[in-house]
Amino acid sequence: AQSVTQLDSQVPVFEEAPVELRCNYSSSVSVYLFWYVQYPNQGLQLLLKYLSGSTLVKGINGFEAEFNKSQTSFHLRKPSVHISDTAEYFCAVHILTGGGNKLTFGTGTQLKVEL
Amino acid sequence: ETGVTQSPTHLIKTRGQQVTLRCSSQSGHNTVSWYQQALGQGPQFIFQYYREEENGRGNFPPRFSGLQFPNYSSELNVNALELDDSALYLCASSPGSSPHGYTFGSGTRLTVV
Numbered sequence: 001a002q003s004v005t006q007l008d009s010q011v012p013v014f015e016e017a018p019v020e021l022r023c024n025y026s027s028s029v030s031v032y033l034f035w036y037v038q039y040p041n042q043g044l045q046l047l048l049k050y051l052s053g054s055t056l057v058k059g060i061n062g063f064e065a066e067f068n069k070s071q072t073s074f075h076l077r078k079p080s081v082h083i084s085d086t087a088e089y090f091c092a093v094h095i096l097t098g099g100g101n102k103l104t105f106g107t108g109t110q111l112k113v114e115l
Numbered sequence: 116e117t118g119v120t121q122s123p124t125h126l127i128k129t130r131g132q133q134v135t136l137r138c139s140s141q142s143g144h145n146t147v148s149w150y151q152q153a154l155g156q157g158p159q160f161i162f163q164y165y166r167e168e169e170n171g172r173g174n175f176p177p178r179f180s181g182l183q184f185p186n187y188s189s190e191l192n193v194n195a196l197e198l199d200d201s202a203l204y205l206c207a208s209s210p211g212s213s214p215h216g217y218t219f220g221s222g223t224r225l226t227v228v
Contacts, residue, residue, distance in 0.1 A: 004157075032215065043119075043205055043219035044158070051215065090157050094214050100171045101212045102148065105157030 006106035021076040023091030030096040033074040119220035140208030147189035152203040
């Protein structure tokens with residue numbers, strides 16, 4: 001069975017500092033990987049996704065993530081955060097074979113940007 | 116291009132009652148997927164409807180059921196509500212059955228008392 005682990009439930013960071021949100025997955029078959037952001041009382045917005053090609057993926061709002069197959073990780077990074085980045089971030093995986101047409105989400109990481 | 120609209124935004128129901136949640140898909144999208152997001156958790160897949168047929172189901176009991184209409188809008192019905200059904204219910208539409216092109220709605224917050 002596939003699972004997605006987000007190692008940090010909360011990450012506090014000062015404005016303009018860099019941040020990394022960690023995500024690891026477990027699957028023995030090929031996967032597609034996603035990061036979503038959820039602002040309070042809103043749905044999910046896609047930040048970026050890895051389907052194939054370059055392992056470094058650039059997304060919206062200055063975020064990027066790197067797919068590391070050997071470490072089964074897909075960590076999200078931003079070199080300089082802003083107050084408006086305060087939100088919940090979810091890592092998700094789509095299993096290519098036998099996983100059905102669904103995303104499996106991690107439990108989320110609350111990013112809190114402070115002045 | 117309109118996005119995904121869900122209604123109502125909030126509702127409160129009593130244990131044992133039935134509820135219907137609605138989702139209007141984005142223009143050009145023929146697939147709707149429903150997810151349940153309990154407080155402090157990530158979304159969990161309930162089921163998907165593709166061209167009016169159920170096209171995959173997660174680990175939810177049969178009292179969770181759905182419909183998709185010819186205009187690709189969808190309903191989620193939950194019978195015999197339990198306290199644990201309290202959650203944010205998210206609808207995502209997509210241009211095909213793959214989850215790669217999801218557009219999510221803002222969700223319906225259901226509270227069961």
